[in-house]
Amino acid sequence: MILDISIFILLVASAVILLMILFRKFSILATIDVDSVPQEKVEQKKEDIIEMRLRRKLEWLKNNLNRIIKPIFGFLNNIFKLTYQKVLELEKSYQEKSQAVSDDQNFNQQKTRALLSEGEELYNSEDYGQSEKKFIQVISLDYRNVEAYDGLGKVYLAQKDYEHAIEAFQHALKLEDKSSGVHCDICQVYKELGDFDKAVLYIQKAIELDPNNPKYLDALIEISILKKNRFLAKEAYRKLKKVNPENQKLSELEKKIENI
Template sequence: MLYNIIPLIIIVVSLGGILYILFRKLPDVSKLDVDDLLEVKQARARNSLLEDRLLRKIKDLKLFKQSGKVNQFFSRVAQYSKLSKRRIQEQIEARMHVKQIKYLTEKGENGTEEVIGVLLAEAETLKQREAFDEAEKKYLNIIKLSPRSVEAYRGLGDVYMRERDWSDTEATLEHLLKIAATEKKILVEDFADLAEVKKNLQKMPEALHYIEKAREMEPNNPKYLDFQLEACLACENIEKAKESLRNLRAINPENKKLQEYGDRIKNAYLS
């Protein structure tokens, strides 16, 4: 019986000791200042730093707006959006163009002619936009499809002429004249353009030859007569220069260069 009571007594005494200690320390716990705890101080310091950082960002945002960078940013976004839209449109047009060319090619010979017509129109548009590199590629592609395309060679020669690439213009126009003669598609401008190219290459006898060819087709063209007279003087062909001057005086009597040409012919005789 006694052995059963002893453990109970020990438990009661222990609980009493614990309660005694708690009641003695309770006033000290109630006086504890939470603000002095290290963890609390650290947490408050972090919050203070975050608040300062947020305030700085807000201040920077105000300066950002005031400096106009916001407008600049959105302007760039708008430009990029337009550029992307344009690229998408170009890709769609390119795909449609490929399908169109494929469809026309499948139609056989008639389809090929239609393809060339489409490509010539595109090349002409590029040329008028002064996109000469792209226009050149387009004309060369046409020549691959149709090696005797007078229109393609004429357009290609015009591209080179606008770029003042006289050597390539010369070769292109000379080949054009050979094909055009066979196809009976020579234009007076073909001779006149080649005469201009020869002049820029300092090949005056050849320039005279081609401008005379142009005059055979348009004998009363004042521009061609004027060119012929200049070429005759450059080649020292005085008799032909006199004849050209007479024709020019008859066709264009108000030409301000008539007196000058007359003086140059006289000086050529004296020399």
């Protein structure tokens, strides 16, 4: 009986010890995430594969881009070089043409001055036909030359061709309306025509532009005497005496004014 109890106790103790060992094993296994271990390895493997594929694609893209971009940059570089060369050629051509134009302008200016001088000399020597030709030549070179139109007007005035004289002087005034000399010249035309009112207007404009010019003041006095405008004549005489007291005509002009 005692032996049976001992055997029973021994069996129970063995069973308890075995259960404790099994419990510990299960506890350790319980702490391990069985599912996560292979899944992590799979995920890592996938990442490695994706990374490897990405690197391959990037390498392929790099190689292909180099093959594509390199010729494009080469083409653009050639275009730039050609364009730059063309710009240099155009600039050189422009400079050459500008120089040629400048040379032509200088030549024309020299020729214009020479023709104007010749025209004035011929006018002073009363060779009006040749003088007219010289001034017309100047206009053919420089159609905006005020001196040429003024000289032409003087030639026509000397020839008593008053209509063409007025046209020439008026054209000169269109080009330069502040030319006191042209205003004085056109005044002489109207004086010759007997239109003293217009003559006074033009000579007064000349004096307005050049107040102390004795020639203009003298012309105003002469026209005022012809108009029998004593007040205007005396006013012009007073200014002339002030700006040109040595004028030999002062006494003569004073007598004419007193006789108005």
